[in-house]
Amino acid sequence: MNLSLRPWLASGAPYIWLNAGAVSISLIMVVGLIALIAVRGLAHFWPADVLAFEYLQQDGSLTHIIGEIVDQESTTESHITHHADQDAARTFRRYLIKTGNRDHLGLDFRWVDQSGMQERHYPDELMVVERREWGNLYGYLAGIKMDGQDISSKENHWTQLQQLIDHSGEIFDEIRHIEKHRIGAINYQMEELRIRKKGLILKGDNDPDKHQQITEQRNNLQEQYNDLTVQLKSLYQSLNQYSFIARIADGKELTVPLSRVVRAYRPNSMSVFQKIRFYFIKLWEFVSDEPREANTEGGIFPAIFGTVLMVMIMAVIVTPFGVVAAVYLHEYAKQGVMTRIIRIAVNNLAGVPSIVYGVFGLGFFVYFLGGSIDQLFFPEKLPAPTFGTPGLMWASITLAILTVPVVIVATEEGLSRVPRAIREGSLALGATKAETLWRTVLPMTASAMITGLILAIARAAGEVAPLMLVGVVKLAPTLPLDANYPFLHLDRKFMHLGFHIYDVGFQSPNVEAARPLVYATALLLVLIIIILNLTAIRIRNRLREKYRAAEQH
Numbered sequence: 001m002n003l004s005l006r007p008w009l010a011s012g013a014p015y016i017w018l019n020a021g022a023v024s025i026s027l028i029m030v031v032g033l034i035a036l037i038a039v040r041g042l043a044h045f046w047p048a049d050v051l052a053f054e055y056l057q058q059d060g061s062l063t064h065i066i067g068e069i070v071d072q073e074s075t076t077e078s079h080i081t082h083h084a085d086q087d088a089a090r091t092f093r094r095y096l097i098k099t100g101n102r103d104h105l106g107l108d109f110r111w112v113d114q115s116g117m118q119e120r121h122y123p124d125e126l127m128v129v130e131r132r133e134w135g136n137l138y139g140y141l142a143g144i145k146m147d148g149q150d151i152s153s154k155e156n157h158w159t160q161l162q163q164l165i166d167h168s169g170e171i172f173d174e175i176r177h178i179e180k181h182r183i184g185a186i187n188y189q190m191e192e193l194r195i196r197k198k199g200l201i202l203k204g205d206n207d208p209d210k211h212q213q214i215t216e217q218r219n220n221l222q223e224q225y226n227d228l229t230v231q232l233k234s235l236y237q238s239l240n241q242y243s244f245i246a247r248i249a250d251g252k253e254l255t256v257p258l259s260r261v262v263r264a265y266r267p268n269s270m271s272v273f274q275k276i277r278f279y280f281i282k283l284w285e286f287v288s289d290e291p292r293e294a295n296t297e298g299g300i301f302p303a304i305f306g307t308v309l310m311v312m313i314m315a316v317i318v319t320p321f322g323v324v325a326a327v328y329l330h331e332y333a334k335q336g337v338m339t340r341i342i343r344i345a346v347n348n349l350a351g352v353p354s355i356v357y358g359v360f361g362l363g364f365f366v367y368f369l370g371g372s373i374d375q376l377f378f379p380e381k382l383p384a385p386t387f388g389t390p391g392l393m394w395a396s397i398t399l400a401i402l403t404v405p406v407v408i409v410a411t412e413e414g415l416s417r418v419p420r421a422i423r424e425g426s427l428a429l430g431a432t433k434a435e436t437l438w439r440t441v442l443p444m445t446a447s448a449m450i451t452g453l454i455l456a457i458a459r460a461a462g463e464v465a466p467l468m469l470v471g472v473v474k475l476a477p478t479l480p481l482d483a484n485y486p487f488l489h490l491d492r493k494f495m496h497l498g499f500h501i502y503d504v505g506f507q508s509p510n511v512e513a514a515r516p517l518v519y520a521t522a523l524l525l526v527l528i529i530i531i532l533n534l535t536a537i538r539i540r541n542r543l544r545e546k547y548r549a550a551e552q553h
Helices: 001-010 013-045 077-081 157-203 206-240 274-287 301-332 336-349 352-378 392-417 420-428 434-443 446-462 497-506 513-553
Strands: 049-058 062-076 091-098 109-114 117-121 126-131 138-144 241-247 252-256 261-265
Touching: 001 352, 013 274, 049 420, 062 109, 062 138, 062 513, 077 434, 091 420, 117 261, 138 157, 138 252, 157 206, 157 241, 206 392, 274 301, 301 336, 301 434, 301 446, 301 513, 352 392, 392 446, 420 434, 434 446, 446 513
Parallel strands: none
Antiparallel strands: 049 062, 049 117, 062 091, 091 109, 126 138, 126 261, 138 241, 241 252
């Protein structure tokens, strides 16, 4: 038996099968993990049916509950009460109900015992109101008001409410556009004028024409600001004149201003196609809107934008530095003890914990370099720092240093694969060493460079620890890229998907509401990394095909 196994073992076939099995198991685990994240995250946007029932509490009293079933489990009394007696071993099923109405009930979720649920039904007229504050409201529509007067029509009051919500949404969007973009641009220009005037004072420039020009520009901006405030006042009056009355589970009637409402819908009466349409609307809102409710509601577009922009800037910085370092070490540096020590140091840098890079970036880039830049170029803005505070540029440079060893190692391996005959042939034809390197060797090494960049992007996009020190924040009021000169503001703080996952998952005051958003954001981060990597892989494959003929010759 042993003799018959020896040839088989010597052939290497078992190791091939073991390797294939390990790779297959790894792929299955990765696909399974992504599928789990996708199911847990994407299911959050589906309009679930709303349940209404009477619940018998432990004191024997009945209470009316309205909400969505978001989770269920089989448990025992001992698991809840921590008593180990025989009665506590009774197994029962309980449900996690999203009851909403947090401003009235105090909590968004509550666990209920299945045995205490009585007269369960799904009324078509039950509505879910998604609000800008205090989460969802569950109840029945009882009336519509304008300036405190009831204007609801019993025949089509639901249609009337939908029309008013759409109208209020248009007004709200116009208000947000004026406040964020138009007034924001005016405030930005006013601040620039203030800084310009302070700069003239610091320089001792008392030219009356320059000061007069600044004053005229400020007066012009102030007039524009006053006109916009008048327009805003009128819009707010139109927005605040409508409200509706909702009757919640305990029978109490609440007056809800339409200015606080995003949408209202009746999931129990929606058809399958209506639910599918609603699902994709919510999904698009998630990737295109701004967050609200302590990041537990709304969208995550600023985090997506910040993550992609930071990775792109990091890639622009790390690629030339990594390639130049690799070219010097492989092509120009004398191969001796010092070069070997440098290579060992580069390899060791790849294993340094990322938080160490964050501390280095905070101390060297932010405080030392950024503080020096402020003293030299932005004295009129002091004591408010410009670059002497965490921001997009320092975060990108810190991650570039973190990932540069990967690019160096990958580029060096690519340079070592270029045949020596190609270099010698180029030199024999009269090309200089620099021309040979630039026109022949580096193009043939491009696929290896892109490989290093792919690995760098994959690591940088998922890093969180260093970013917490050098630029990322919970909520950024403005994007780093806007219409104000110089358009790309490298000094601004930004949002990041990785930190957003950490913040929502571990710092949110409403854990149950935040949990599905953690899965959805994690899925989106994985998809963005995959898209960035696939783009780089496609570029690498094109370059590899382009220079394959040269490698063969």
